[in-house]
Amino acid sequence: MTRPEFSLPDPRDVDPAVVKRAFGRAAATYDAAAVLQREVGKRLVARMDVVRLEPARILDLGCGTGEATAELVARYPGAHVVGLDLAWPMAQAARERLRRGRSVYRRLLAPLTGNAGDSAHVVCADALALPLPGVCVDIVFSSLALQWVNDLPRAFAEMRRVLRVGGLATFTTFGPDTLRELRAAFARADGYTHVNRFVDLHDIGDMLVDAGFADPVMDAEMLTLTYASPQALMLDLKAIGATNATRGRPRGLTGRRRIGRVVGELERLMRDGRLPATFEVVYGHAWKGEPRTTAGGLPIVKLERRPR
Numbered sequence: 001m002t003r004p005e006f007s008l009p010d011p012r013d014v015d016p017a018v019v020k021r022a023f024g025r026a027a028a029t030y031d032a033a034a035v036l037q038r039e040v041g042k043r044l045v046a047r048m049d050v051v052r053l054e055p056a057r058i059l060d061l062g063c064g065t066g067e068a069t070a071e072l073v074a075r076y077p078g079a080h081v082v083g084l085d086l087a088w089p090m091a092q093a094a095r096e097r098l099r100r101g102r103s104v105y106r107r108l109l110a111p112l113t114g115n116a117g118d119s120a121h122v123v124c125a126d127a128l129a130l131p132l133p134g135v136c137v138d139i140v141f142s143s144l145a146l147q148w149v150n151d152l153p154r155a156f157a158e159m160r161r162v163l164r165v166g167g168l169a170t171f172t173t174f175g176p177d178t179l180r181e182l183r184a185a186f187a188r189a190d191g192y193t194h195v196n197r198f199v200d201l202h203d204i205g206d207m208l209v210d211a212g213f214a215d216p217v218m219d220a221e222m223l224t225l226t227y228a229s230p231q232a233l234m235l236d237l238k239a240i241g242a243t244n245a246t247r248g249r250p251r252g253l254t255g256r257r258r259i260g261r262v263v264g265e266l267e268r269l270m271r272d273g274r275l276p277a278t279f280e281v282v283y284g285h286a287w288k289g290e291p292r293t294t295a296g297g298l299p300i301v302k303l304e305r306r307p308r
Contacts, residue, residue: 011248012197013150016126018245020086023064026241027089030065033239036225040281041068041143044172045075047283048139051168055079055138059162061127061171062086062145066094070101072141073120079138083122084130086148087241091124098122127155132162142171144281147178147196148245152204156211163288169213174198175220175280182233182277185265189258193248201282213286220282226274230266233277 023030045068055076060069063083072081083098085091098120125131127142127149140159149155159169176198186194201218208216227233237243266275 009247010197011193011246013247014148014196014245015247016086016150018243019148019241022243022245023085023087023241024089026239027065027087027093029239030090030093030241031067033236034064036223036279037064037144037240038067039223040172041071044068044141044143044170044283045071047285048075048170051139051170053138053168057082057137058139058141059084059130059132059137061130061140061142061159062148063094063122064090064145066097066122068141068143069094069120069122070097073098073101077119079119081120082132082137083120084125084127085122086124086126088124091122095122128158130158130162134161135164137162138164138167140167140169140171142169144172144174146171146173147198152199153207153211156207156213160211160213160288165288165290167288168285169208169288170285172284173204173282175282176200177222177278177280180278181266181269181275185230185262188265189261190250192250193246194244196246198280201284204282204284208284208286212288212291214289216284216286218282218284220280223279223281225277225279227277228274230263230275233266233275 056079058072058076058079058081060066060072060081060083063069063085066083069081069083072079083091083094085094102119123131127145128151140163142159146152146155156169163169174196178198179195183195186192201220205216205218227236269275
């Protein structure tokens with residue numbers, strides 16, 4: 001008789017409940033601290049200049065407080081933009097931002113663009129179970145949210161499910177070199193996990209292909225933020241909700257001695273009174289092509305009559 005095999009959860013995986021609580025608590029402090037998130041979101045939106053699409057519906061997956069959602073509304077006035085976030089307070093903040101953004105000018109412009117004036121709405125939901133029917137979205141946009149998803153293949157499958165044929169998935173996430181300074185400092189202090197597992201861009205490209213996307217394009221850039229102290233870095237991460245949500249995190253209070261060791265390790269890295277923090281920003285996009293198999297897995301063969 002063979003023993004059943006059990007797979008233990010990866011300690012670097014995140015606990016979705018902890019992620020949801022952390023971002024919910026951070027809704028009030030997020031905008032003031034999200035310098036990097038704001039810049040990366042703007043860069044991702046700018047990359048859409050080369051996209052030749054006139055979308056009717058756009059999904060902003062992991063919209064946070066809705067800054068990118070508002071930019072998408074302005075960029076595509078004829079489209080309906082759906083913002084989606086896991087944390088209810090974040091979704092509420094995004095909804096309030098969009099409400100404030102509905103100016104008299106935009107309401108007057110709506111009839112000219114075919115937009116009835118309700119150009120966006122926000123829902124609170126999980127990226128792994130999108131509350132949308134299939135084949136209803138032209139663009140799925142997601143900036144710095146996918147690093148909080150354990151099952152990336154499932155997330156990509158959901159993105160492809162809701163996209164129309166010819167639709168675009170465009171996103172950013174973090175790569176393995178992100179917060180390498182903080183990861184190394186904690187590794188010398190204890191044996192727990194303190195930083196997420198970030199997926200390599202080549203593996204993400206493979207996941208997109210496996211999910212059925214066509215022509216995936218991946219690239220990355222290194223960005224470095226500097227802080228006045230290790231404590232300033234940690235407070236900044238807490239303010240945006242990026243606290244330790246890994247399953248292998250320490251369950252009790254982090255002792256003063258352990259924090260002191262981490263701070264000491266980080267202080268050794270300071271140059272000219274500033275602590276560097278590395279962020280590997282991964283950019284990706286891919287298209288939804290024609291389906292190759294039926295829902296039952298049978299191959300689709302197209303027959304064309306030759307002209308006589």
